[in-house]
Amino acid sequence: MQKILFATSEVYPLIKTGGLADVSGSLPRALLKLGCDIKILLPAYPGVLEKAASVGLKQIAQLEIDGNAVIIKQTRLPGTKVAVWLVDIAEFSERAGNPYCGPDGNDWYDNHKRFYIFSKAAELIALNQANLDWQPDIVHCNDWQTGLIPALLSLHPDHPATVFTIHNLAYRGLFSHQAFAELNLPQAFWHHERLEFYGQMSFIKGGIAFADYVTTVSPSYAREIQKPEFGYGLDGLLRYRSDSLAGILNGIDNDEWNPGTDAHLVATYNRRTLGNKRKNKQALQEKMGLAVNSEIPLLGFIGRLVDQKGVDLILSQMSRLLTSNYQLVILGSGFPHYEQTLRNIAEQNPHKVAIHLGYDESLAHQIEAGSDIFLMPSIFEPCGLNQMYSLRYGTLPVVHAVGGLRDTVVEHSLDEIANGANGFVFQQPEGDELFAALERATLAYHQPDVWKKLQLNAMSQDFSWQTSAKAYCDIYTELQTK
Numbered sequence: 391m392q393k394i395l396f397a398t399s400e401v402y403p404l405i406k407t408g409g410l411a412d413v414s415g416s417l418p419r420a421l422l423k424l425g426c427d428i429k430i431l432l433p434a435y436p437g438v439l440e441k442a443a444s445v446g447l448k449q450i451a452q453l454e455i456d457g458n459a460v461i462i463k464q465t466r467l468p469g470t471k472v473a474v475w476l477v478d479i480a481e482f483s484e485r486a487g488n489p490y491c492g493p494d495g496n497d498w499y500d501n502h503k504r505f506y507i508f509s510k511a512a513e514l515i516a517l518n519q520a521n522l523d524w525q526p527d528i529v530h531c532n533d534w535q536t537g538l539i540p541a542l543l544s545l546h547p548d549h550p551a552t553v554f555t556i557h558n559l560a561y562r563g564l565f566s567h568q569a570f571a572e573l574n575l576p577q578a579f580w581h582h583e584r585l586e587f588y589g590q591m592s593f594i595k596g597g598i599a600f601a602d603y604v605t606t607v608s609p610s611y612a613r614e615i616q617k618p619e620f621g622y623g624l625d626g627l628l629r630y631r632s633d634s635l636a637g638i639l640n641g642i643d644n645d646e647w648n649p650g651t652d653a654h655l656v657a658t659y660n661r662r663t664l665g666n667k668r669k670n671k672q673a674l675q676e677k678m679g680l681a682v683n684s685e686i687p688l689l690g691f692i693g694r695l696v697d698q699k700g701v702d703l704i705l706s707q708m709s710r711l712l713t714s715n716y717q718l719v720i721l722g723s724g725f726p727h728y729e730q731t732l733r734n735i736a737e738q739n740p741h742k743v744a745i746h747l748g749y750d751e752s753l754a755h756q757i758e759a760g761s762d763i764f765l766m767p768s769i770f771e772p773c774g775l776n777q778m779y780s781l782r783y784g785t786l787p788v789v790h791a792v793g794g795l796r797d798t799v800v801e802h803s804l805d806e807i808a809n810g811a812n813g814f815v816f817q818q819p820e821g822d823e824l825f826a827a828l829e830r831a832t833l834a835y836h837q838p839d840v841w842k843k844l845q846l847n848a849m850s851q852d853f854s855w856q857t858s859a860k861a862y863c864d865i866y867t868e869l870q871t872k
């Protein structure tokens with residue numbers, strides 16, 4: 391039985407800001423099913439401690455890291471048998487809200503220290519020096535917050551093998567030289583082949599440079615990040631690591647995102663009862679104050695309101711959207727200028743555009759079910775989960791051909807229906823192309839037989855973790871036998 395320490399900074403349903411949490415909640419469950427002995431290592435944020443208390447929470451170890459008292463607590467991922475170990479320091483457990491930034495929206499001033507201590511705790515556990523009587527065979531790290539772990543472990547000759555998964559290279563975990571000097575790291579790490587990155591320290595570079603194996607979350611993104619356009623200055627290093635780099639498409643949690651059983655919906659549905667989807671559209675139109683009309687194509691968008699998600703492309707087409715026969719519902723939060731612009735548009739067009747700013751899990755499910763078409767015009771998208779959720783809900787996606795969107799959405803053209811077409815894809819991240827793809831979608835939408843065929847194609851696809859979790863296991867096995 392492979393023993394895996396899975397280090398991550400968010401796990402659904404304990405704490406979530408984006409897709410990393412979804413993956414960290416569902417992949418470990420799939421690995422458990424495949425017979426792995428898996429422990430998730432997570433910072434003990436206040437919200438996590440609160441939720442964990444109702445599942446069961448106990449202290450299992452106390453460590454000292456560079457003069458800081460660090461407590462390790464154990465809980466379980468709610469509704470599962472997956473063990474979660476929480477790293478409890480005041481810098482995590484006394485900071486409510488977003489895990490990475492304060493109420494003013496700025497990153498916490500000591501993020502380098504917070505995630506350094508987290509990484510040191512992972513190092514001690516990995517070396518079986520945390521009085522837990524358990525040593526992993528593999529330490530699987532995720533994104534910049536855990537990038538120091540492979541670097542720290544490289545200092546020990548007999549360390550467990552390390553896997554580092556890049557969920558988003560745009561977040562490189564950059565800190566000043568001063569911050570580097572504040573951490574108890576070997577001076578040798580300040581080198582352009584290690585943590586130093588154009589005069590700064592990059593945490594994600596630690597993961598990429600030092601892990602025994604690097605993965606990312608879709609095959610296309612694995613290719614893209616090796617090019618300057620998507621490489622954020624790390625493409626050279628990624629090309630250097632290309633023999634130990636793989637793109638493994640994320641799976642989704644088929645129980646959580648299942649239109650047949652989804653408790654957030656007014657009416658559940660599946661391929662045979664697809665007609666019930668209509669009731670969710672009506673409920674969404676009512677809830678969001680849109681004109682209730684089953685004929686108007688209802689477009690949905692859910693996501694962080696940041697440049698990555700192509701909000702500019704949607705805004706560039708807004709006047710065309712408003713003069714054409716569409717409705718648009720948006721759920722998200724992010725950059726204040728996007729929030730303000732979208733709020734103004736919704737206020738001026740209350741029956742056509744509705745926006746909910748903030749985070750709302752239940753509304754996300756209702757938008758997936760109630761919309762006809764899902765907009766995901768991301769400029770880049772390592773994997774993307776929302777397009778997979780929308781496919782499962784028979785809500786056909788309009789996407790830019792990039793990263794995981796390219797790997798999951800197949801363009802519809804009349805002769806391609808039989809070949810698994812399930813959505814609408816545009817090639818260049820330009821507003822006109824987005825609108826043209828939307829027009830193709832609308833044309834199909836007004837041909838009910840065609841639309842239904844596409845919906846059934848979409849809903850028949852298997853995005854479960856089975857294949858991808860097995861791919862991770864194969865990497866673990868390969869590393870163990872090296």
Ligand code: ADP
Binds near residue numbers: 407692721
């Ligand atoms: P990313 O991780 O880049 O944000 P993904 O598509 O991988 O993008 O995952 C985003 C996840 O976060 C999805 O589960 C999506 O439903 C959820 N999400 C994003 N914004 C919101 C929001 N405002 N309210 C509820 N869920 C949201």
Ligand code: GLC
Binds near residue numbers: 410413607773774
């Ligand atoms: C990141 C990416 C997203 C991906 C998610 C989970 O946040 O932006 O594309 O789906 O991680 O891997």
